[in-house]
Amino acid sequence: MPEPIKIRAVQQGESTEIRILLQHPMETGLRRDQASGQKIPAHFITTFTVSAHGKVLINAQLNTSIARNPLFVFQSKGLQPGDRVRVAWSDNRGEQRADEATVVAA
Amino acid sequence: MSARHTGDDRLRRLLIKSTAASAAVGALCAAGLLKPTRVLAAEWGRSGFAATSLPEALKAIGAAASAESGAIVIKSVEISENGALVPCEVISSIPDTQSIAVLVERNPMPLAASLSFAEGVLPRVRLQLKMAESSRIRVVVRAGDGKTYHASREVRVTLGGCGA
Numbered sequence: 001m002p003e004p005i006k007i008r009a010v011q012q013g014e015s016t017e018i019r020i021l022l023q024h025p026m027e028t029g030l031r032r033d034q035a036s037g038q039k040i041p042a043h044f045i046t047t048f049t050v051s052a053h054g055k056v057l058i059n060a061q062l063n064t065s066i067a068r069n070p071l072f073v074f075q076s077k078g079l080q081p082g083d084r085v086r087v088a089w090s091d092n093r094g095e096q097r098a099d100e101a102t103v104v105a106a
Numbered sequence: 107m108s109a110r111h112t113g114d115d116r117l118r119r120l121l122i123k124s125t126a127a128s129a130a131v132g133a134l135c136a137a138g139l140l141k142p143t144r145v146l147a148a149e150w151g152r153s154g155f156a157a158t159s160l161p162e163a164l165k166a167i168g169a170a171a172s173a174e175s176g177a178i179v180i181k182s183v184e185i186s187e188n189g190a191l192v193p194c195e196v197i198s199s200i201p202d203t204q205s206i207a208v209l210v211e212r213n214p215m216p217l218a219a220s221l222s223f224a225e226g227v228l229p230r231v232r233l234q235l236k237m238a239e240s241s242r243i244r245v246v247v248r249a250g251d252g253k254t255y256h257a258s259r260e261v262r263v264t265l266g267g268c269g270a
Contacts, residue, residue, distance in 0.1 A: 030214070055224065057223070058223055058224070060220070060221045061150050061221075063218050064215065064236075065215065066218060066219060066233065066234065067191045067234035068191075070233060071232070071233070072233050074231055075228040076227040077228070078226040
């Protein structure tokens with residue numbers, strides 16, 4: 001089971017800051033295991049979406065060159081404290097994870 | 107360098123395998139048979155992500171002829187001691203920005219991320235890149251009229267973050 005997504009959505013005046021920490025190894029496929037010398041196969045998030053009110057706000061496509069356990073920060077209008085924000089990712093092995101958070105007042 | 111690159115051929119082949127299918131979808135879109143909505147939960151753009159040179163990657167995302175723009179701000183560090191985690195912030199002031207693509211010009215596969223925004227989402231993002239070596243970070247913005255714009259910024263890396 002993949003690690004949960006950490007999401008924090010804070011209302012800042014008219015817009016909402018959405019911080020998303022995707023807990024994922026983001027293996028490039030270029031690294032070698034120190035002990036065996038074998039290549040570590042690529043394992044990385046290829047797409048994630050941020051949605052609210054059943055509508056996709058952001059669609060992201062990623063490559064192996066995004067850092068391990070990467071943080072993304074977005075800002076959106078049209079949200080209010082109490083609204084639910086949903087983040088869902090899938091990776092190159094077909095693993096998936098989705099989590100939700102509630103927008104909080106600053 | 108070459109030893110590091112041969113092993114990643116397998117990944118590249120895997121990535122390229124489904125390009126034909128994506129191309130077919132692209133052709134349908136072009137023919138107007140499939141009308142993409144503003145933010146499409148799109149299939150991963152293999153041709154762009156698997157590209158191993160900047161011109162190839164730019165061509166794959168349809169930005170080979172983008173115009174340089176001062177309306178894109180790229181914030182990052184001047185020197186990064188750790189190429190495995192390079193923070194980067196992009197802010198676009200281009201009207202009706204629909205998507206932002208981030209490329210690391212000298213990475214083995216330059217295209218790092220492509221983000222598309224629905225109406226109401228501010229055209230800005232903070233993310234964390236891996237950089238194999240010192241390189242320019244190039245950002246490509248696509249506006250609602252289909253035009254593309256770019257800006258770039260140099261980041262020096264003292265310890266690379268791809269094979270490390």
